[in-house]
Amino acid sequence: MWELKDIIMNIGFLDVLDILIVAYISYRLYMLIKETRAEQLIKGILVLVVATKLSELLQLHVLSWILKNTMTVGVIALLIVFQPELRRALEYIGRTKFIDKSFMGLENEQDVSAAIEEIGEAAFSLSRQKIGALIVMERETGLNEIIQTGTRIDSVITRQLLINIFIPNTPLHDGALVIRGSRITAAGCFLPLSDNKNISKELGTRHRAGMGISEMSDAIAVIVSEENGAVSVAREGKLRRNLNMEQLVELLEKDLKPEGEAKKIFKKGESGIEKILNKGRSL
Numbered sequence: 001m002w003e004l005k006d007i008i009m010n011i012g013f014l015d016v017l018d019i020l021i022v023a024y025i026s027y028r029l030y031m032l033i034k035e036t037r038a039e040q041l042i043k044g045i046l047v048l049v050v051a052t053k054l055s056e057l058l059q060l061h062v063l064s065w066i067l068k069n070t071m072t073v074g075v076i077a078l079l080i081v082f083q084p085e086l087r088r089a090l091e092y093i094g095r096t097k098f099i100d101k102s103f104m105g106l107e108n109e110q111d112v113s114a115a116i117e118e119i120g121e122a123a124f125s126l127s128r129q130k131i132g133a134l135i136v137m138e139r140e141t142g143l144n145e146i147i148q149t150g151t152r153i154d155s156v157i158t159r160q161l162l163i164n165i166f167i168p169n170t171p172l173h174d175g176a177l178v179i180r181g182s183r184i185t186a187a188g189c190f191l192p193l194s195d196n197k198n199i200s201k202e203l204g205t206r207h208r209a210g211m212g213i214s215e216m217s218d219a220i221a222v223i224v225s226e227e228n229g230a231v232s233v234a235r236e237g238k239l240r241r242n243l244n245m246e247q248l249v250e251l252l253e254k255d256l257k258p259e260g261e262a263k264k265i266f267k268k269g270e271s272g273i274e275k276i277l278n279k280g281r282s283l
Contacts, residue, residue: 045074111182115157116252119179122162123222123231124245132226133166134176134206136191137256141217147178150189157184166224176209176221192216196237203239210234220255222248 052071055064119135126133136143151172155161157179165187166173175188191209199208210221215237223232232241233251240251 048074112256115179115182116249116256118157118159118162119222119252120245120249122159123224123248125159125163126166126224127229127231130226130229131163131166131168131224132206133162133222133224134191134210135162135222136176136178136189136210136213137220137222138178138180138185139218139220139256141219143178143180143213143217143219146176146189146191146213147180147186150175150178150186152186153184155184157182176213194237199239207232207234207239211237211239214238220252222252 048067048071052064052067055067119137123133123135136146161184162177164170165177172187176191177187178185178189192212192215193205193208194211194215196211196215199211204225204227206225207223210223210232211234213219214221214234218236221234223234224230225232230241231243231248232239233243233248234240235251235255240247243251
């Protein structure tokens with residue numbers, strides 16, 4: 001009892017700071033693995049650790065030897081099994097922003113607004129025609145490995161081109177379109193599918209691919225369903241479904257524009273994004 005009291009009395013500012021840092025890191029790591037296969041693997045590891053300690057206390061020598069050697073080999077196995085999660089964690093650390101940057105390197109507010117306008121118009125035109133689409137917008141994390149799986153385009157962003165690419169039976173319609181900066185970089189790209197077991201069964205490959213790319217990077221995916229024309233946005237492994245024009249624009253404005261600039265666009269009369277919103281309300 002007195003030892004515990006002495007420990008408490010000797011806790012200093014640096015000790016509290018140390019505890020808070022460890023607690024914050026533990027929380028962020030938990031949020032990274034939450035609702036992924038890594039969560040179940042962590043539970044399995046904890047069971048093995050507890051079983052190892054119990055076997056030592058109960059002097060079950062054979063079982064203790066097996067478990068200890070399993071844990072030793074398991075360190076190497078963990079690096080292999082947790083490769084996607086480790087990569088995701090390192091990318092998350094690498095994306096930490098010490099200096100605020102605008103969407104995809106576009107420093108001009110008008111450039112961002114024009115890109116969002118074209119994407120919004122194209123998405124809801126495809127939605128009305130019930131044509132499936134998957135548009136991925138690169139942000140801080142590079143998507144070169146994804147771009148290399150498709151066909152290079154390197155074109156300015158226009159609604160006409162976006163719509164034409166996803167017209168059924170055209171060469172590039174069955175795949176994802178990647179936007180980098182102010183240009184359409186590639187189309188017909190293959191994306192990793194999400195391993196999330198909680199995704200609704202009614203969602204198909206296109207939605208799973210959109211969620212997959214948002215889990216492995218900070219990219220934003222706009223998805224148009226070919227079954228019902230519903231427009232969705234995948235971001236950070238989460239899916240916002242059944243968006244209208246105004247909601248889509250607000251989401252893109254929030255994530256793609258520098259903080260504090262997102263609201264400026266709504267003060268520009270009937271041009272640009274405000275025109276999109278008015279069209280969305282009339283649908």
